[in-house]
Amino acid sequence: xxxxxxxxxxxxxxxxxxxxxxxxxxxxxxxxxxxxxxxxxxxxxxxxxxxxxxxxxxxxxxxxxxxxxxxxxxxxxxxxxxxxxxxxxxxxxxxxxxxxxxxxxxxxxxxxxxxxxxxxxxxxxxxxxxxxxxxxxxxxxxxxxxxxxxxxxxxxxxxxxxxxxxxxxxxxxxxxxxxxxxxxxxxxxxxxxxxxxxxxxxxxxxxxxxxxxxxxxxxxxxxxxxxxxxxxxxxxxxxxxxxxxxxxxxxxxxxxxxxxxxxxxxxxxxxxxxxxxxxxxxxxxxxxxxxxxxxxxxxxxxxxxxxxxxxxxxxxxxxxxxxxxxxxxxxxxxxxxxxxxxxxxxxxxxxxxxxxxxxxxxxxxxxxxxxxxxxxxxxxxxxxxxxxxxxxxxxxxxxxxxxxxxxxxxxxxxxxxxxxxxxxxxxxxxxxxxxxxxxxxxxxxxxxxxxxxxxxxxxxxxxxxxxxxxxxxxxxxxxxxxxxxxxxxxxxxxxxxxxxxxxxxxxxxxxxxxxxxxxxxxxxxxxxxxxxxxxxxxxxxxxxxxxxxxxxxxxxxxxxxxxxxxxxxxxxxxxxxxx
Numbered sequence: 033x034x035x036x037x038x039x040x041x042x043x044x045x046x047x048x049x050x051x052x053x054x055x056x057x058x059x060x061x062x063x064x065x066x067x068x069x070x071x072x073x074x075x076x077x078x079x080x081x082x083x084x085x086x087x088x089x090x091x092x093x094x095x096x097x098x099x100x101x102x103x104x105x106x107x108x109x110x111x112x113x114x115x116x117x118x119x120x121x122x123x124x125x126x127x128x129x130x131x132x133x134x135x136x137x138x139x140x141x142x143x144x145x146x147x148x149x150x151x152x153x154x155x156x157x158x159x160x161x162x163x164x165x166x167x168x169x170x171x172x173x174x175x176x177x178x179x180x181x182x183x184x185x186x187x188x189x190x191x192x193x194x195x196x197x198x199x200x201x202x203x204x205x206x207x208x209x210x211x212x213x214x215x216x217x218x219x220x221x222x223x224x225x226x227x228x229x230x231x232x233x234x235x236x237x238x239x240x241x242x243x244x245x246x247x248x249x250x251x252x253x254x255x256x257x258x259x260x261x262x263x264x265x266x267x268x269x270x271x272x273x274x275x276x277x278x279x280x281x282x283x284x285x286x287x288x289x290x291x292x293x294x295x296x297x298x299x300x301x302x303x304x305x306x307x308x309x310x311x312x313x314x315x316x317x318x319x320x321x322x323x324x325x326x327x328x329x330x331x332x333x334x335x336x337x338x339x340x341x342x343x344x345x346x347x348x349x350x351x352x353x354x355x356x357x358x359x360x361x362x363x364x365x366x367x368x369x370x371x372x373x374x375x376x377x378x379x380x381x382x383x384x385x386x387x388x389x390x391x392x393x394x395x396x397x398x399x400x401x402x403x404x405x406x407x408x409x410x411x412x413x414x415x416x417x418x419x420x421x422x423x424x425x426x427x428x429x430x431x432x433x434x435x436x437x438x439x440x441x442x443x444x445x446x447x448x449x450x451x452x453x454x455x456x457x458x459x460x461x462x463x464x465x466x467x468x469x470x471x472x473x474x475x476x477x478x479x480x481x482x483x484x485x486x487x488x489x490x491x492x493x494x495x496x497x498x499x500x501x502x503x504x505x506x507x508x509x510x511x512x513x514x515x516x517x518x519x520x521x522x523x524x525x526x527x528x529x530x531x532x533x534x535x536x537x538x539x540x541x542x543x544x545x546x547x548x549x550x551x552x553x554x555x556x557x558x559x560x561x562x563x564x565x566x567x568x569x570x571x572x573x574x575x576x577x578x579x580x581x582x583x584x585x586x587x588x589x590x591x592x593x594x595x596x597x598x599x600x601x602x603x604x605x606x607x608x609x610x611x
Contacts (some may be wrong), residue, residue, distance in 0.1 A: 038177055041355060050163070060165070062439055071512065075090070075298040075535055077114035077115050077116045077168075078091065078113060078114070078115045078116070079091040079092055079115070079116050080116070080117055080257055081117070087115070087117070087569070093497055095113070099113055105145060110413065114169040114170075114171065120544060121466045129399065133195060137232075144409045145176045146176040146177060147275060148177040148340055149161065149173055149176050149177055152179060153177065153309065158341045158345075159173045159174060159177070159309070159310055159341060160341070161381065163391050166485065170349055174307070175201075176311060177309035177310075178201075178204040178307055178309065179200070179309070180309060181204055181208075181307070182200065182203060182204060182211065183208065183211040183212055184204055185215055186200065186211060187200075190213075195218070196227075198227075199227060199228075199231065202232060202235070202303075203231075205235060205305045206327075207327045209329075210327070212233060214231070220469040228303055229479045229508075230464075235328060241267060241271055241274050241329055241330035242265050242266065242301030242330065243265070243267065243268065243269055243397065244265065245278075245329055245330030245331045246268075246274070246277070246278065246286070246330065246333070247278065247282070247332050248278060249279045249283040252280075253268065253273060253274060253275050255270035255273040255274070256269040256270065256271055257267060257269065269331075274330060275302075278326075278330060278332065278559075282324060282326070282332060283322075284297060285334065286299065286322075287323050288513050293419045294320070294321070294322050295316075295319060295321065296322070296323055297321070297322040298322065298323050298324065299324045299326075300323060300326065300329075301325045301326070302328060303326075303327065303328045304325065304326075305325065306323050306325035306333065306335055308335070310339065310341055310461055311338040311339060311340055312338070312339055312340075312341055312342060312344045313337055313338060314337055314338065315337055316337065317431045318339075319339055319341055320336070320346060321336060321337075321339055321484075322335065322336055322337075323335040323338055329490075338474045349447055354490055362593050362594065363592065364590040364592060364593065364594025364595065365529040365531070365532040365588060365589060365590045365594070365595075366528075366529065366532070366581070366594070366595065367526065369420055369423070369526055370526035370527065370528065371417060371595070372420070372470065373420075373423050373426070373522060373523065373526050373595075374581045374582065374597070375497055375498040375502075375597060376415045376418070376423065376497060376518075376581070377426070377427065377432075377513070378498040378506060378518065378584075379413070379415055379431065379495065379502055380432035380433055380436070381432045381506070381510065381511050381513050381516035382426060382429055382505045382511055383493075383495045383508045383515060384432040384435045384436055384510045384516060385434060385505070386488070386491065386492045386505060386509065387435070387436070387488060387489065387492055387507075387512045388493065388509075389509060390484045390485065390487070390488040392505075392535060393487060393488040393491040393492065393550075394487060394503075396473055396489065396491050397437050397487060397491045400491070401539075407494050407495075407496045411457065411495060412456070412457040412494060413425050413493065413495055413496055413497060414431075414455075414514065414533050415433070415497060416428050417458065420522075422521065422522040423522055423526075424527060425522070426520050426522040426523070429520075430492075430516065430517060430540075431515070431516050431517070432517070435516075436492070436493075439489055440453070440455075440489065440493075442485075443485065443486050444456065446482055446486060447471070447486065448474065448527045451471075456489060456491065456493055457488065457490065457493050457494060459521075470591075498596060498597070498600070499600060500601070500604040501604075502600070503584070503585065503586070503597060503600045503601040503604060503605075504601075504605075504607070504608050505606065506584035507584045507601075507605075508587075508608060510584075512581070513578050513582040513584075514576040514577075514578055514582075517582060518565075519531070519565050519577075519579075521563070523579075524561075524562060527558055527589075528552070528554065531589075532589040532590055534546050534549070534550055534557060535589040535590065536561060536579060536580075536589055537549065537561055538561055539580075540561055540564045540565070540574050540577055545560065554610050564577070564579055581595075581597075585601045585605070586598050586601060
């Protein structure tokens with residue numbers, strides 16, 4: 033009886049302790065997420081799916097809980113949380129993994145993010161395109177692009193930790209003149225530059241109106257003007273009379289624009305900032321508009337020939353429908369999870385083949401150093417980091433993965449690195465206490481052949497999945513996927529499109545077999561394909577058979593678009609076909 037009582041007490045104590053530990057872990061994770069959201073906002077959207085009552089959260093419960101915690105702490109509503117709506121056929125796990133991988137590529141510094149986004153904007157990408165590329169919200173992209181209006185010395189001050197991110201964000205709403213004025217105050221040891229709410233008040237509420245802000249003849253102003261005893265600027269003392277004159281001058285300018293044939297002139301409210309990042313330049317004939325922005329200090333700016341990105345897309349769509357060139361978007365023959373599967377296997381085979389080509393790797397590494405890539409920070413790529421466990425297991429057991437793991441061990445031995453390592457590259461070195469001089473000194477001891485071997489592996493480990501480079505290398509190296517991959521359970525499970533499956537069956541089993549099973553379920557047709565691959569029963573075995581998705585260049589089974597690898601190859605093949 034005593035033993036039973038002791039066992040019960042021990043069980044209760046152990047259960048309570050485990051519950052306490054679990055709650056502490058949850059509290060810590062939630063606290064970290066709350067801190068992150070307060071600083072950067074919710075970057076990765078929640079994944080939601082429609083149900084009978086509205087929408088349910090499929091992925092992102094912790095983000096939602098953290099946002100609710102912030103609302104409770106501040107006793108106020110938080111801004112709307114970005115959500116991505118899933119369709120019935122979408123694989124939530126694969127999409128969440130893709131978003132997480134994209135966000136992992138995003139620089140953590142706000143200015144680095146701005147520079148990355150600004151480069152994409154110059155290349156013709158829209159805000160929506162950039163948000164999709166990185167798996168982030170449009171709001172985050174807009175926030176980072178707002179940094180474009182900052183005076184360069186202010187950016188430098190932020191880089192040097194002289195000013196906070198809060199000040200930098202507020203100054204994105206200031207005019208160029210206000211930014212320079214604030215920076216002069218900040219640099220002057222005898223002055224006090226406003227910060228926080230005082231900075232907002234300085235920009236929008238308590239700003240004096242200098243005479244230089246007037247776009248009208250000062251003689252029209254019926255009020256007093258005061259001078260600055262220590263400077264050259266003069267100021268209007270009566271803001272109401274100033275704005276009366278300023279508004280008349282703005283109205284006259286608007287009328288002139290309308291007479292010149294501009295379709296729309298938008299006069300923004302006082303203090304409302306004009307951001308060019310979400311607009312596209314368009315001429316008067318192309319429907320461009322005039323935006324008139326008025327700062328709290330009286331400055332007026334006329335922004336000629338702009339149109340909102342979304343409206344431009346809408347106009348392009350209407351034009352395409354009117355002239356008959358519009359085509360309804362087609363549903364891709366592969367789901368996102370299936371494309372992810374093929375991209376990872378193709379990546380594994382290409383990087384295994386790259387190990388045999390040190391000369392190409394050398395030139396590729398130089399190209400990466402000059403131009404950069406999503407991985408060239410430098411970071412290792414991990415093809416088994418997806419959320420789909422079946423895909424991860426398929427990669428981890430593939431021949432290409434085993435070849436690569438074996439070579440990693442050999443390279444680690446060349447560098448005399450101790451302990452087991454999952455990667456050769458990047459942050460692991462800081463955890464093992466190694467330094468750049470130590471690695472450099474070791475490389476100096478090795479001959480060129482060994483250094484080239486290490487360099488080739490370095491390039492292969494940092495080769496990004498799902499890119500034009502994979503397609504280019506796959507074709508250049510004449511990669512034969514049958515040497516690195518065989519159909520496995522994950523492959524068959526990811527085949528969903530019946531038209532594609534039937535065409536695949538025709539390819540491997542013949543037209544008669546495909547026609548005889550055209551009304552059969554996808555499951556039945558996939559089993560026949562498997563029987564041909566494995567030579568089961570009376571089925572003739574198709575040795576070394578590869579689905580078209582595993583060819584270089586990639587091929588498809590339908591006329592529909594949407595295959596990422598095909599788009600990548602179309603974009604780069606002109607650069608490599610002649611070589």
